[in-house]
Amino acid sequence: MTPLTxxxxxxxxxxxxxxxxxxxxxxxxxxxxxxxxxxxxxxxxEGGACRTGRGEQPAPNxxxxxxxxxxxxxxxxxxxxxxxxxxxxxxxxxxxTLALKLTTLFERPVDSGSK
Numbered sequence: 001m002t003p004l005t006x007x008x009x010x011x012x013x014x015x016x017x018x019x020x021x022x023x024x025x026x027x028x029x030x031x032x033x034x035x036x037x038x039x040x041x042x043x044x045x046e047g048g049a050c051r052t053g054r055g056e057q058p059a060p061n062x063x064x065x066x067x068x069x070x071x072x073x074x075x076x077x078x079x080x081x082x083x084x085x086x087x088x089x090x091x092x093x094x095x096x097t098l099a100l101k102l103t104t105l106f107e108r109p110v111d112s113g114s115k
Contacts, residue, residue: 004072004075004076005037005072006033006037006039006041006068006071006072007039009071009072009075010031010041010043010052010054011052013043013050013052013106014049014050014051014052016106016107016108017045017049017050017105017106018104018105018106018107019048019049021104021105022045022048022050022105025045025046025101025105026045026046026047027044027045027046027061027062027095027098028042028043028044028045028057028059028060028061029042029043029044029045029057029060029061029062029063029064029098029102030042030056030057030060030062030063030064031043031063031064031065031066031071032063032064032065032066033066033067033068033071034065034066034067034068035067035068035069035070036068036069037067037068037069037071037072038068039054039068040054040055040056041053041054041055042054042055042056042057042060044057045105050105060094061094061095061098062092062093062094062095062096062098062099062102063092063093063094064090064091064092064099065090065091065092065093066084066089066090066091067089070084070089070090074090075108076108077108081103
């Protein structure tokens, strides 16, 4: 099995999106991944869909900064989001309520490897 990467997760994020849970939510999320897996990604939720891309959003509703390896641990269910926040591993700026809601808007991948 190929190890999970940030690119895997972020490009597959729209597939994991559960539109029924989002309702009429419209929001942009900026991700800053630090450490060895450093990169910048964004996610846009609108019209009952999610799309992602590399780079920066000009005015995101919420910004998440996390070490890339810690993010992959979050995705695999090996790190609790609230614990990561409380330990300072996950930094949130902007709409904290939206950040909390994000955990309910996406299904966790069953397979932590590549498709």
